[in-house]
Amino acid sequence: MMKSSSRPISVAVVGHTNAGKTSLLRTLSRDKNFGSVSGQRGNTKHVETTSVSIDGRPVLQLFDTPGFEDSIALQEYLRQFENLDSRRSSLTAFLGSPEAKGRFIQEAKILGALLGEIDAAFYVIDTTETPHTKFRSELDILASCAIPVMPVLNFTGHPDSRLGEWKNVLADRGLHVQVTFDVIAPLAGSERLLYEQLASLLGAHKTKLHNLVIALENESKARSHASLRSISDLLVDVAAYRTQVIENHDDEIVRKVSELQSTIRQREQRCADALLSIYRFDRKDLEVRDLPLLSKRIEDDLFNPEVLKQTAQRLGTGAAIGALVGLVADIGVAGISLGAGAVIGGAVGGMVVSSWKKSSRWIKGKINGYVDLTVDDATLLVLLGRQLQLLTSLQGRTHAANEMLVLDGNPALTKALEPVIKKTITARAHPDWSRLSDGFTDESDRVEVMETIADSIRELFV
Ligand SMILES: Nc1nc2c(ncn2[C@@H]2O[C@H](COP(=O)(O)OP(=O)(O)O)[C@@H](O)[C@H]2O)c(=O)[nH]1
Ligand SMILES: [Mg+2]
Structure with a gap:
């Protein structure tokens, strides 16, 4: 041992x-x-095991x-073994009896596990069930195993939980150390409480369980941190990205705008995939209507004119950060002025481009017949809102x-997120900070800006 x-x-x-x-x-x-x-009966047929680990080392083995x-x-059947010297040895005797392989095969598996090396x-x-007699028999049988039992x-x-009734029944049986849980909608801290209560039953393992609680909290902070970095990385990549078009080549402009939109959609999807993986979930857990790459429905699109319009309104005109940013704000705005039909499946029609070219922002952004396209603040805000959701x-x-x-696909876009978007301003002047560009360089200044953005998001949560 x-x-x-x-x-x-x-x-x-x-x-x-x-x-x-x-x-x-x-x-x-x-x-x-x-x-x-x-929800079917008897879905778990055998004893199966999994563990909870710290740094890859299993601390808790669960059966x-x-x-x-x-x-x-x-319980009735077990009576015949009652004259043995301990209740535990009666159960061992039962496990050797033919009925343990017959009609009580399921119970024998449970008792086999409990009589093994179990702490x-x-x-x-x-707790939505009424605490009737069968539960009392189960509790009696468990008590015979002579190991600490903690009701969860x-x-x-x-809504039908009879928690109070259950607490009384258990206290009546001497089971005072209990935890309340809802595995589907857990309260924050209920996992910690579960381990702390277990520690109160298992004195010899107190330190180990205490360390587990600390490790889990550190893990949770690390996950949050990694997620905020992923989101900041997305914002920097998108804010810094720019593509150049020649003023008079309308067909090329249409193509480039549409390429830019699709590049950004893919980048957003990569961020979502990263968050899912940090929390150990995957795309299968997501309803398809959430991200544009998985669903082609126009109303869920990142460049949905209605969403951009609402966002731009919330930002207000004063929120434009310089001419370069304003220029791109018009990708959305021009789409809106011509109605949703003008932006179909992310493609920007020639009409949109010609009306956009008449705007003062286009003129401001023009240098020697070339115009830089960058992503506007409203789009950044929509991206941020969706990733935070x-x-x-x-x-x-x-x-x-x-x-x-x-x-x-339509998260609450509040003014509260605006300070975060303001922090991306530095990235706008550094096209090489975007992984979406050819000349990407991972400078320390970029990392610093990312950290500043992550900090400003964190501030919103405290
Ligand atoms: N609402 C709610 N559903 C739960 C909870 N725990 C389990 N379920 C659901 O109840 C069903 C049975 O759960 P399962 O874990 O298979 O129970 P087992 O037979 O004891 O292993 C599943 O559909 C679960 O999703 C809970 O705390 N709250
Ligand atoms: Mg099961």
Whole structure:
């Protein structure tokens, strides 16, 4: 047997079918693909294991078990072994009996796990159920295993939750150390509380669990930090990007504008993919209506004239940062003035270009017959708003979530985000800071600007 300090703490997760055992394991291990979850009966048929690690080293080993099926009949059956010297040895005797391979096969798997090298059990309860007799039998059988049992009161966010009733029933059985949880809609801090309560039952493992709590908090901060860097990186890449057109070549202008839009869409998708991966999710978790590359619907497009119009209105005319930026603001504005039909599937028609060319901003941005196209502030603000919407959804999501992550493509675009956009002004003067350009250079000044942008986003969240 390994020394207790080097071996992971082992916890068996038991409870009634559909109580949320597998979902709890998915949440704690941050593995959305662990086991199989459904509203059907008896989805977990065997004992399966997963772990929670710090720096790749497993600290906690979790065992998922099938649900108890007929604990009342089992309790009845166990009576014949009662004259043995301990309740635990009665259970061992039961495991050797033919019924353990017959009608009590599921229960035998659970008890087999519990009588192994297990430090504690989480007893997961669907608190929308009435605490009737079968639960009492389950609790009696668990008590016979002579290991600490911690009830995890699940489904607490459900309107039919009978949390109070359950707390009383459990306290009546001497189970005072309990945690409340909802694996689909968890309260912030409930994971930490779960480990702290477990530590109060497992004195020998207190330090290990305390370190786990700290490591998880550090991980969460690191994820946030990495995400804000990804978003800032996107903003710098897009703000710094520019492409040159010759004033009189309308066909080329149309083509370049449309290329620029598609380049930016792809860049936005890369940022979204990065955020999903930081939080250990992937595109399969996203409803397709969220990002333009996955859906071709015009109303979800980044360059949707209506969204740009609303955003530009919120920004107000005073928000234009110099002539170069203003020039590009007209990509959106010109589209709007001719109605949504003028910008179809991201292509900008010749009409849009000719009306745009009449504007004063075009004239200001013109040098020797060449015009630089850059991305306007309204577009940056829409990008920022969408990525922040994705980030906040990911932060509040557990790996047991079974609903798709839906981004409506029309996040709240508030004035509050404006200071962040202002921080991108330096990037606008550095075309080589954009990965979308040919001559990209990853200068330390670029990194500094990225950090400043990340800090200004962070300020909005505190
Ligand atoms: N609303 C809500 N649904 C949950 C919760 N826990 C589990 N579920 C759902 O209940 C069903 C059964 O969960 P599962 O983890 O398979 O239960 P198990 O049989 O105990 O492993 C799944 O559809 C879960 O998504 C919870 O806390 N709240
Ligand atoms: Mg299960």
